[in-house]
Amino acid sequence: MPNKLGFWLIWILFSVYAFIFAPPDRPDTLALIQKLIAGDWQGTNAYIVALFNLMGVFPCIYACILATDGQGQKVPAWLFAALTFLLGAFALLPYFALREPNTTFVGKKGWNIKILDSRFAGFGISAIAMYFLVYGFSNGNWADFMQQWQTSRFIHVMSLDFCMLSLMFPWLLSDDMERRGMTDDRFFSFIALIPLIGALIYLCLRSPVIESEQEATA
DSSP: HHHHHHHHHHHHHHIIIIIIIIOHHHTTTTHHHHHHTOOOOOOHHHHHHHHHHHHHHHHHHHHHHHHHHTTTOOOHHHHHHHHHHTHHHHOOOOOOHHOOOOOOOSSSSOHHHHHHHHHHHHHHHHHHHHHHHHHHHHHHHHHHHHHHHHHHHHHHHHHHHHHHHHHHHHHHHHHHHHHTTTTTTTHHHHHHSSSSSSHHHHHOOOOOOOOSOOOOOO
């Protein structure tokens, strides 16, 4: 119960800060978003390009976890995972507050869970993430990024959203490891604390989820 109340409190405080206390939006925000979506990155700080695309990688990471964590939950995990592509942590925090501990996988894996549970998915997501990390650090202008972080609500909140998604990942790790029979692996517990990179390593190396012969009841 304390964890649930904590996530609700974080969600409320994060939302209030983002929409009231964060820097005001700039007139060119919509045009910037359209350029980022269209892949027209010329003239845009590479750090912003990388951050925007990594905010699309994080929902894929969480989808790989929620695919099995959502089995048996009273709330539809797939809905929160889908909304994360649009709203980031704003959509995922309510799921954390509503979910129940889930250390077993009941039933059989469908084709969608088999894909998201595979190491192939982990390698694919990691390749995309590493490309944008290298792209950002190789071509980005840090001084310009900090100036935009201080003056643009879009950049400011997106950066904080990235940090929030990084910090939230370890909360799902214990249950996910137990569903896979990885109950005493300190290596994965350690790497999960490394923002983004730890999550990618975990997806690439984790054991397959253990299926149950029992039919799913929820």
